[in-house]
Amino acid sequence: MVVTTGFFDGVHIGHRLVIETLVSAARERGTQSVAVTFWPHPRTVLQDGARTLRLLSTLEEKKEMLLSLGVDKVEVLEFTREFSTLDARTYLEKYVRDRFGASTVVLGYDNRFGSGTAGIEDPASAAGILGLEVLRIAPVVRSGVTVSSTGIRRALSDGRVGEAAGMLGYGYTLKGVVVAGRRMGRSMGFPTANMQLYEPLKLLPANGVYKTEVEVLGRRFRGITNIGLRPTVGGSGGLTIETNILGFDEQIYGLDIRLTFIDRIRDEIKFNSLDLLGKQITKDRQSWETI
Numbered sequence: 001m002v003v004t005t006g007f008f009d010g011v012h013i014g015h016r017l018v019i020e021t022l023v024s025a026a027r028e029r030g031t032q033s034v035a036v037t038f039w040p041h042p043r044t045v046l047q048d049g050a051r052t053l054r055l056l057s058t059l060e061e062k063k064e065m066l067l068s069l070g071v072d073k074v075e076v077l078e079f080t081r082e083f084s085t086l087d088a089r090t091y092l093e094k095y096v097r098d099r100f101g102a103s104t105v106v107l108g109y110d111n112r113f114g115s116g117t118a119g120i121e122d123p124a125s126a127a128g129i130l131g132l133e134v135l136r137i138a139p140v141v142r143s144g145v146t147v148s149s150t151g152i153r154r155a156l157s158d159g160r161v162g163e164a165a166g167m168l169g170y171g172y173t174l175k176g177v178v179v180a181g182r183r184m185g186r187s188m189g190f191p192t193a194n195m196q197l198y199e200p201l202k203l204l205p206a207n208g209v210y211k212t213e214v215e216v217l218g219r220r221f222r223g224i225t226n227i228g229l230r231p232t233v234g235g236s237g238g239l240t241i242e243t244n245i246l247g248f249d250e251q252i253y254g255l256d257i258r259l260t261f262i263d264r265i266r267d268e269i270k271f272n273s274l275d276l277l278g279k280q281i282t283k284d285r286q287s288w289e290t291i
Contacts, residue, residue, distance in 0.1 A: 001026075001031055001032055001033075001034050001100055001101040001102050001103060001104075002022055002025045002026040002029060002031060002032070002033050002034070002102065002103070002104040002105075002106065003022075003033075003034045003035075003036060003096050003100050003101075003102035003104070003105050003106070004018055004019070004022045004033075004034075004035055004036070004105065004106040004107070004108075005035075005036040005037070005095075005096060005105070005111070005113065006018075006036075006037065006108060006111060006113075007037060007038055007041065007042070007149075008035070008037050008057075008062055008066065009041070009055055009056045009057055009062070009149040010056030010057050010149050010152055010168055011057060011062060011065040011066060011069075011168075012056075012147055012148075012149065012152060012167055012168045012169060013140050013142075013147055013167060013168065013169040014108065014139060014140040014146075014147040014148065015108070016069060016169055017137055017140055018106055018107075018108050018137050019035065019066065019069045019070070019071060020069070021106050021135055021137055022035065022071065022106045023069065023070040023071060025104060025106065025135060026072070029103075029104065031103075032072040032073060033070070033071050033072045033073070034071070034072065034073045034074075034075060034100050034102070035066045035071045035073070035074050035075070036075045036076075036077060036095065036096065036100060037062065037063075037066075037074065037075070037076055037077070038076070038077050038078075038079040039059045039076050039077075039078065039079065040079060041053060041055065041079070041201075042079050042084065044201075045079050045080060045081060045084065046081070046084060053201065054153065054201055054202065054203035054204070055199070055201050055202055055203060056149060056152060056153065056156075056168070056172070056202075056203060058175075058198070058199045058202065059076065061173075061175075062074075063076070075100060077095065088113060088122070088123045088126045089126040089129065089130065091113055092105070092123065092126050092127050092130055092132065093130050096127075096132070097130055097131075097132060102132060103132065103133060104132065104133040104134075104135060105123075105127050105132050105133070105134055105135070106135045106137065107123055107124055107127070107134060107135070107136050107137065108137050108139075109136065109137060109138055109139045110139070110148075111123050111124075124136055142166060142167060147167045151167065152164050152167050152168060153203055155167070156172060156203055156204075156205045156206070157203070157205075157206055158206055159205055159206035159207075159208050159264045160264070161205050161210060161261040161262070161263065161264055162262075162263055162264075164205075164261075165261070171213070171260040171261055171262060172205070172260070172261045173258055173259060173260045173261070174195065174197060174202060174204070174241065174258070174259045174261075175197070175198050175199075175202075175256070175257070175258045175259075176195040176196050176197045176198050176241070176256075176257060177195070177196050177198065177254060177255065177256060177257065178193045178194065178195060178196075178216075178252045178253050178254065178255050178256075178257050179194050179195070179196045179253065179254075180194070180253055181194035181240070181242060190244045190278070190281050191244070191245075191249055192226075192242040192243055192244050192245075193214075193216070193242065193243050193245060193252060193257055194240060194241065194242045195241040195242070195243065195257055195259070197241070204227055204239070204241070205227060205261060205264075206227070206264075207227050207228040207229070207239075207267070207268050208226075208227060208228065208264055208265070208266060208267050208268050209224060209225070209226050209264070209265045209266050209267075209268065209284055210224070210225045210226075210227070210261050210262070210263065210264050210265060211223075211224065211225075211261075211262040211263045211264075211265055211287050211288060212224070212225040212243060212259045212260060212261055212262060213259070213260040213262060214243055214245050214248075214257065214258070214259055214260075215257070215258040215259075215260075216245070216248075216252055216255060216256070216257045216258075217250070217252065217255065221245045221246060221247060221248050222245075222246040222247070222288050223243045223244060223245045223246060223259065224243065224244045224246070224265070224281070224284045224285055224287070225241065225242070225243040225244075225259055225261075226240070226241075226242050226243075226268065227239065227240070227241050227268075228240065228268035229268070230242075241259075243257075243259060244281065244285070246285060246288065263287075265284055265287050266284070
């Protein structure tokens with residue numbers, strides 16, 4: 001077996017280079033490729049900044065993307081406090097070599113796992129001692145910056161969804177269910193679908209208005225999505241994700257909806273009247289022709 005291991009949050013272009021090497025190496029050696037990942041995120045277990053942690057991908061999204069890249073098997077290990085105490089060599093021996101049968105391990109440039117990862121022995125050295133062939137992958141750099149899940153989270157938190165997509169290798173998505181709202185948009189002639197996320201820890205782009213692609217009822221549409229507090233209509237005390245779906249006006253409460261972020265249009269603004277808000281929404285809808 002050829003095995004790689006990591007959290008792979010977002011399965012971004014850096015991860016994809018690791019996976020491409022994994023799959024290619026397995027084919028060359030006439031064996032299977034295995035991606036070993038963890039759930040939940042270590043920070044939620046170790047309470048290391050867990051309150052502010054937000055994820056780029058759910059477990060199911062991560063597994064789906066890894067398999068779509070040609071990986072034969074995705075193995076998920078439960079991350080617990082006991083598991084976190086394993087050092088790199090023990091983890092590689094007990095899980096990667098003995099449990100998953102690895103003869104070759106593919107490591108990203110910054111692969112770190114096991115207790116005491118700041119110590120002398122890094123994963124590549126530990127793997128070599130255990131008799132494993134090691135394939136080490138160089139970092140992927142865009143515009144002089146090394147691609148990382150942390151950098152992508154930062155870009156999304158700033159509303160730079162286009163930049164995030166460049167590092168991810170695909171448009172950032174949110175999945176959820178359509179729930180009832182205050183119907184203010186409909187009263188203005190711009191009905192909106194209000195989304196409740198399936199994964200509460202999924203990272204939201206910065207508050208603002210975005211050009212999005214919408215998947216609902218097995219079809220794709222253009223959309224204008226607002227993330228924020230709806231200050232013009234008095235807000236609701238909580239964050240909302242609402243989308244005006246262009247060319248669509250059907251009742252979809254309780255149905256699945258998926259948003260893919262294309263570009264940021266503007267900040268969320270408090271207007272002095274609903275009429276001014278309506279005019280701005282009209283301009284926002286025109287962004288599909290001007291952006």
